[in-house]
Amino acid sequence: MGNRSRLSVHSLARRCFWLLPATLRNRLHGVRHAIVRWLRSRSVRIEIKQGDMTAARFSDEVLNAADHRLVVILEANVDWGITLFQRPHHMALALGRQDCLVIFQTTGDDLLGFRQVAENVWIANDSIVDEIPNAVRCFYSTSLLATREAMSAARRRGRVVYEYIDHIDASISGGKGAIRRLLDLKAAAFEGVADVIVSSAAALQKEALAECGQARCVCVPNGVDVAHYRGAGDSPVVVPASLVEFKGRYKQVVGYFGAIAPWLWYEVIEQVCAKMPDVGFVFIGPDYSGCVPLLPKLENVLYLGPVKYADLPAHARFFDACFIPFKPGDVARSTSPLKLYEYFALEKPVVVTADMNECTSYPEVFSGSDAAGLITSIRQALTVCDDEAYRARLRDLADQNSWNVRASAYVEKIESLEANN
Known part of the structure; x- marks a missing residue:
């Protein structure tokens, strides 16, 4: 052949x-x-x-x-x-x-x-x-x-x-x-x-x-292409009508983008969404291992499927806060979620599960160890989503964690090997 x-x-x-x-x-x-x-x-x-x-x-x-x-x-x-x-x-x-x-x-x-x-x-x-x-x-x-x-x-x-x-x-x-x-x-x-x-x-x-x-x-943790996410509201991308309609029904929306995968904490996601019927929850991402059926089937939950990277900022501008609900365990404790820094660049408050050490190391991040704790943290996050001082801190964090900063550290480490030989 x-x-x-x-x-x-x-x-x-x-x-x-x-x-x-x-x-x-x-x-x-x-x-x-x-x-x-x-x-x-x-x-x-x-x-x-x-x-x-x-x-x-x-x-x-x-x-x-x-x-x-x-x-x-x-x-x-x-x-x-x-x-x-x-x-x-x-x-x-x-x-x-x-x-x-x-x-x-x-x-x-x-x-x-x-x-x-x-x-x-x-x-x-x-x-x-x-x-x-x-x-x-x-x-x-x-x-x-x-x-x-x-x-x-x-x-x-x-x-x-x-x-x-x-x-x-x-x-x-x-x-x-x-x-x-x-x-x-x-x-x-x-x-x-x-x-x-x-x-x-x-x-x-x-x-x-x-x-x-x-x-x-x-x-070298994950990072963010800051320029890609700044100015998301000016994007010419046409978002789905379902997202526009959903945002119209809920004054506040909490969003997640990334893999719909086995490491998400589905039973707690279900509890959180069920106990916050006044808040809309949006999930964006490809289905890994048949996990989409595990997402809550509730009126206040919208799953949009995968979205191209180029189009993500335009979709995420409909979020008021962002969610990273990994289930507790070794994966959560050892993961540097790329989306954390992307959420920072979007200037959106972030709520994570308490085991996510790479996220909770930032005092600006909200966390909870169970459904009740996550609900409390989401409510707190939604109170600061329009706070300009808080958003400025998130902008600074995005700049400090850009992919350019990461690549510089990466190259310097490799070049140090050559210098020491």
Whole structure:
């Protein structure tokens, strides 16, 4: 089978996979990942779509044409064009702004070759990327594809960064096979295959420091593209009529955007919404593992499905306060939710469950350990949503936690390795 045929089969199979019920998708993830790995292992170069680059052109016109601060390769993890814009996307864009040449490997996006998506940022689906010498290759603790062997091979070609961004848990990482692979990848990184361990939360950093020492570790939490969320009210995006109508029925609306996933505290969400019938609750995001049916089926609850990252600010301007209701446990305690900083940039008060240590470290954040506590915190948050002094503090927090700040710390840590060698 030629590479173009394999790409077509992969694209068709991918579309069919995401049309399946979420519960069935979750059970088939292991098979899907195996097929993706097989397709990647058999790739060869063929014709390139108009506007994209062959490996030879990319090498001549981009890779070797200018001096960049670093060449950073984000190993295949998620596609560039997915609805839920995640840490790898944001970090790629921010590193590009730090004068790094970033190559974001993808197994989809209808791409063969190289395609520029932002300043200094290229997505790539070409095995030639594996041969680029002296690059920094980044592996994520949530990777759908990465293995110990791949990390070891990458170390022989340049620097390796392990991004420890989530507690490895069945609710995030998949079935037993995926858990074993990800724990083995983490073990390899901690044992020394990775030059740098980047942790996204204090709990993860504490674990990394105990195993690896200060010299190899840096904590780089999630952040926010501040400019993307400022001026949301001026956006030309047309939001659904259902959201406009819903806002018209409720004087105050509490919103959530992100994955509708197993780590949300559904039974308490149900209690909170049921006991606050005067407040509207809006949930935005893709269905992970068939969890949408767990959302409350109440008159004051609106689920809008997934919304493109570009359109999120226009939707979120209808929120008066924002909600991050993770259920208590290791995932909540070790998560740096990207949406926290996005809510700050929107200047919206945030209410979280009490176990979310990365959030409650900010005194501006409201929290509760049960339904009653969360109801009290939501009421308090709604009293300050129009307080200009409070909103100014949130603006400052967003600026302090921008992706540009994060990428700067990231690059400085890698460059310190070179300086000490």
